[in-house]
Amino acid sequence: MGNAKRGDANRHAIADRKNDLYQTPPAATHALMRMVNLPSKVWEPCCGPGAIVNVIRESGRKCFATDLVDYGCVDSLSGVDFLMEHRAPGGCDTIVTNFPYKLHDACVRHGLSLCSVVICLSRLSYLEGARRSDLIDGHLSKIFVGTERLPMMHRQGWQGAKVKSGAMQFAWFVFTRQRPLQTILERVSWRGGK
Numbered sequence: 001m002g003n004a005k006r007g008d009a010n011r012h013a014i015a016d017r018k019n020d021l022y023q024t025p026p027a028a029t030h031a032l033m034r035m036v037n038l039p040s041k042v043w044e045p046c047c048g049p050g051a052i053v054n055v056i057r058e059s060g061r062k063c064f065a066t067d068l069v070d071y072g073c074v075d076s077l078s079g080v081d082f083l084m085e086h087r088a089p090g091g092c093d094t095i096v097t098n099f100p101y102k103l104h105d106a107c108v109r110h111g112l113s114l115c116s117v118v119i120c121l122s123r124l125s126y127l128e129g130a131r132r133s134d135l136i137d138g139h140l141s142k143i144f145v146g147t148e149r150l151p152m153m154h155r156q157g158w159q160g161a162k163v164k165s166g167a168m169q170f171a172w173f174v175f176t177r178q179r180p181l182q183t184i185l186e187r188v189s190w191r192g193g194k
Contacts, residue, residue: 023048024098024121025150027190029055032096032119032172035144035188043092043115045082046099046107047073056096063096064089082107088114095119105132108175112139116177124169141180144172144188 029052032038040061044053047065050073056063066089070078083106088095095114098121099107111118124145127136150170172188 022098023051025190026051026055028121028146028150028170028172029096031146031188031190031192032121032144033059034192035172035186036119036142036174038096039094041089041092042094042096043089044097045080045085045095045111046097047071047076049073050076052096052098064092083110085110085114093117097121105135108132108135108139112175112177118175120173120175121170122173124171126171126173135175138179139175139177140173140183141176142172142174143183143185144174145185146170147187147189148191150190 033055038056038059038061041064042056042061043064043066044056045066047053047067049071050065053063053065053073053076065073065076066080066082067073067076067078068081070076083103093115094117095111096119097107101122104120104122104126108118108120111120126132127143129136146169149168
């Protein structure tokens with residue numbers, strides 16, 4: 001009971017989190033690209049200011065960048081509600097993103113209706129929860145777990161104290177439309193460089 005209270009006290013209310021924008025550290029995207037040979041075209045539907053987009057584009061790939069809110073990402077399209085989209089950008093069959101946590105399950109499900117691969121950064125604790133069993137048991141093909149903690153991801157507009165290292169463990173989750181034969185877990189260092 002004591003731990004639950006402490007955890008609840010550290011969690012910010014959805015009203016405070018607003019659009020739930022937490023920029024992905026470049027080290028996380030570089031680590032993903034060491035582990036996965038991404039196709040030449042990918043879609044980042046929750047691009048924010050472009051943290052994931054910039055790393056993918058630096059690799060020479062085309063990254064379609066969209067978001068509901070205009071955060072100033074270069075060559076992006078704002079005003080796009082991902083959950084209302086009926087098709088992926090032309091020639092794109094892979095999503096790479098950090099979905100807003102409050103909409104994570106709905107976004108993964110919708111993403112799989114639009115693309116055959118959805119890759120998203122999330123808390124390792126995302127593996128828990130009966131309400132997402134259809135995703136974890138039926139579509140999760142790979143998990144890339146960090147061997148160390150990512151730098152702290154502070155919410156957009158956060159005015160409080162800034163800390164360097166996060167308390168939560170993160171992983172890249174790779175979901176496929178086709179049911180995988182098994183889920184593969186691999187460890188990855190966020191510090192591995194480019």
